[in-house]
Amino acid sequence: MTQEEGGEGTTGVEGPAVPAFSVCQRVHVLGDPRRTGTVRYVGPVDGYDGSWIGVDWDDGGGKHDGVVNGVRYFSAKGQMTGSLVRPRNLSAGITLMGPCVSDTEVNLPRRRRVSFRNLKELDLTGNLLSSWQDVGSICEALPALEILNLTNNFLERDTITLEQLHLNKNKLKDNDHDGHECSTPFENLRCLLLGCNEIEDLASIDSLNLFPNLMDIRLSGNPVADPARGGLPRFILIARLSKVQMLNGSEVTSRERRESEIRYVRLVMVKLQSDGPEEIKRVHPRFAELKIHHGIEDEKPSTQNAATQSMASELISLTLKCVGASMGEKPPMTRKLPPPQRYVGKLKVLCESFFKLKFIKLRLFLQEEGSPLPLLLDDDSATLMDFGIGTGTTILVDEEMS
Incomplete structure (x- = not known):
């Protein structure tokens, strides 16, 4: 095996106080916090003494894909993004409290009083957070927190076995997500109750289609689903939600779905005359799909013979x-x-x-x-x-x- 990060020899002896690492933990090279990666293996390597850490580097620049001398120790995301590193050459970073109590003038009694109960905004961009449990602990410790920026932290997207999620009366305002990043962990979710929140935008409704097995949805009590407050009637909700089988506690039969989708398409076709195709595509993402599915043709312009057509039609x-x-x-x-x-x-x-x-x-x-x-x-x-x-x-x- 070639020499790895930090100039390791082939038999390095572990010194005292060697840090412990675990799979999925975020780390950086000791002395270079910009060189970050994710731990994919912890253990021995054939032919070498001591313990090794298999790291998949964020920016590449590794030695292999997790295979060393014909043995696979882990699977890296790329052919040359993985390395095996001695634990003493890695760092897991410092705790949130570390910088706050590092001042030599802060003695032990004062450290116990250090808190952030009034903190409203926290930017943790580019840190080494990897666990949603850690994120939950941060939020629990900061009761006044309103904005938390976790950009570029490579949080693990563990698959969650949760099938029912009840979020009624939580003052939620939107559920708008552009991609599958949020929905992918919830691939088993079948029932989502969002009743009596403050959701009012169409994008929040459309984003529910990202959950692959979501069939039971409650939206009643939200402005977007309350026609009395300018929200959508039931037939439009059904048409926009491609997989829903139970809406607001009432079953969506195959007949109701078909009729709702046809009514929805014809409604959008009327708007097409004034809004234009690009706006329709943006606001009504399922329109083209449903139009083809139900074989609905565009309305033909009037001709000279239109006046003679049967009024009954x-x-x-x-x-x-x-x-x-x-x-x-x-x-x-x-x-x-x-x-x-x-x-x-x-x-x-x-x-x-x-x-x-x-x-x-x-x-x-x-x-x-x-x-x-x-x-x-x-x-x-x-x-x-x-x-x-x-x-x-x-x-x-x-x-x-x-």
């Missing part, structure tokens, strides 16, 4: 149900509406006529399968398509609250 069929206390018992009715009547305000006028409700101010709700609460259609100038309403939809006709 453009009609949508709605079921209307009276639910107002002062309306009396009225049987539900199904009506077909042409394009000029597909506005919320126009539909209210039609309902007044259909049910003979001339002296009652109406409000309309969209009843969705599996949704505990109907969606208020609160914009008279909006089209039914703006709310994702298509053929087969049920509309609840209620009276304004006095």
